[in-house]
Amino acid sequence: MITWSKDRAEAAQRILGSYPERRSAVMPLLYVAMAEYGYVSEQAMRDVAELTGLTPVQVSSVASFYTMYKREEVGRYLVSVCTSVSCHLLGGDDVLHAVEAETGVPHGETGPDGTFSVEHVECIGACGGAPAVQVNYELIEGVTPEKAVELCQWLNATEPDPLLGDEMQALFGGQRSFDWGPSESTGSKGPVPAFGPYSTAGTDRLAGP
């Protein structure tokens, strides 16, 4: 029995209708379930199994393969620091250490008060603006260790909701990979990629299939 919010239940049906085979909806539905429960819980996997006609074990085999499906509770702000080669060359490791020291949360863990989860991640496609950081998958480029500390303090103090990438870039970023163009008013509502059809965030203008 699925008890998702009405918006998410409707999103699930739209997603199922976007593919020739139901199984293809597993990945987007895992995101919707994560938005519902905060992480991919056992119940989340049973829900997705019910919707797609798979067994919970099949859903689990998919969820466990991809790093963005978090199978334990995640903090309100998931801070991901890139340490792949271009970021490594320009100090990504120092940025990671600064974030770990400021939040008191080591890589791969969530703080006891549930505010922060911290992880180092592999290349996030922001090499021209290295070192790069994402918070709830919203990007900030050209981050120094000092600015990373300020970012964490700002998140803690102001609890922004939604979290806007352009705002974080303006406050804590530097060199960018390219001109981002106009700023956006769509942002993240939690540690799930803010993509309208999955997260139901920022879908106001969307129409389509």
Added chain:
Amino acid sequence: MKILTSRMDAHPSDSHTISRYLATGGYRSLKKALSMEPADIIAEVKASNLRGRGGAGFPCGVKWGFLADVHPRYLVVNGDESEPGTFKDRQLLERDPHQLLEGVIISSHALGVNHAFIYIRGEYPKPARRVQQALADAYASGYVGRNILGSGFDLDITVHLGAGAYICGEETALLNSLEGRRGEPRLKPPFPAVEGLYGKPTIVNNVETLSNMPWIVENGGAAYAAIGPEGSSGTRLFSLSGHVRRPGNHEIVMGMTFGELIEDLGGGIRDGRAIKAFIPGGASAPWFTADHLDVPVTIDDVAKAGSMLGSGAIVVMDETTDVVKAALSVVSFFAHESCGQCTPCREGTTWLENMLRRLTVGQGRAVDLDLLLDVSDNISPGLAWPPRQTTICPLGPSAVSPVLSILTHFRDEVEALVTTGVSS
């Protein structure tokens, strides 16, 4: 000459919107394409000599020619850009999504496809939002959906997000992922053009590859083939990063040297330092040194010089770089991203990572240099270029590239770590 980035350069404030796209000639090529026979569009793409921009550099028209005569068939856009150093598709998705969509619609018409998928890596929610909005606007304007512009051609497009797995950039892993499975590469043959998504004929093309289609249809394949040197036709978007003064994406006609690209477009090395090494085509590519700065930036010249142009990502390291730590960063990436199916890759990449880490923390042993080569040889027999592989896909051999690079070009620095026990 610019094809891919001219709109975003001229109209930075709204190049992603349908109004700007239409005001700058957008969807004109689609109208032309819909009046053409599919076979004639395929002939133009073949004539363009466009080679895939995802990494392998396979001729696009030839790939299209392999599509089996079975329906339904699918077109899948590979927007899983994850090769360290690469951020060009992100810019194309974010700043000119309609250019890609028009390319997808034209290509779908040419290939007899009625359902296309755009697979975008999960860490790119903003590019995905831009594409989804562009798609909604294209549906509302009749460029996607039923009976497109009265032509009788139907097309649906679905945007699909990945979830943090580099290996899904490999096309058969991507198809498994799109089917709702673990992103593990498939044994080939059969190739996707024969048995791809849901076992049906499928073409998988990179974002940049398909973004060229509106220009090719408008100007003709011969005009595209005439740009740049033979074998590297057209313009190409290069991602420049590392210790350069001006990192960023640069769309260029291929043929200039790496030295010119780094100096003229990248502004040279930061702080007036000298270059030590550079990766010419993404983390999978063997490294070049200052001796290679006069190699022309073309697919074939880079291959001849012992590396690959790959995804078009150039990562520059200056003279202060600790190359063992840099290699460790690249090897750790591949160890983390190995899907685990094949033993040489799953075990080998982890052992390479462990040994390099041991060296950087002063616990390296003299025997480790030979052991690094031995493990590398188990992943990629003969340590040849282009690499041979004992694995389903090329990820394992990719992890060998940085190891061989430092042992070939900077062996004294690796040996010094064993003697002194400290990394500089």
